[in-house]
Amino acid sequence: MRGEITCSVRIWQRPHVKVGGRYPLGAGAIEVTGLRQISLADITPELARRSGFAGVVDLLKTAKHGPGENVYLVTFEYHPDSDENPVV
DSSP: OOSSOOEEEEEESSOSSOTTOEEEETTEEEEEEEEEEEOGGGOOHHHHHHTTOSSHHHHHHHHBOTTOOEEEEEEEEEETTOOSOOOO
8 A cells, every 4th residue: 555566466267357447455446557467487586576575486375366377467556545436
């Protein structure tokens, strides 16, 4: 919510968010600004740090959701006190 983390890596069967979608977080909402498929090789230590993790291994422990094998890079911005109806 402080704006320090602006991206997330997720491993899904298919995307679970959409660009422009708003998802509730705290008193506001996260707005997805980008979504693209990447490969595991694209996950660097720098990307892990940008995503809020100490390293690639920590990121991968959180990124995997279920049986998915597709790797997605989600970029977003936080909007405090969002009055708009979030998409869930």
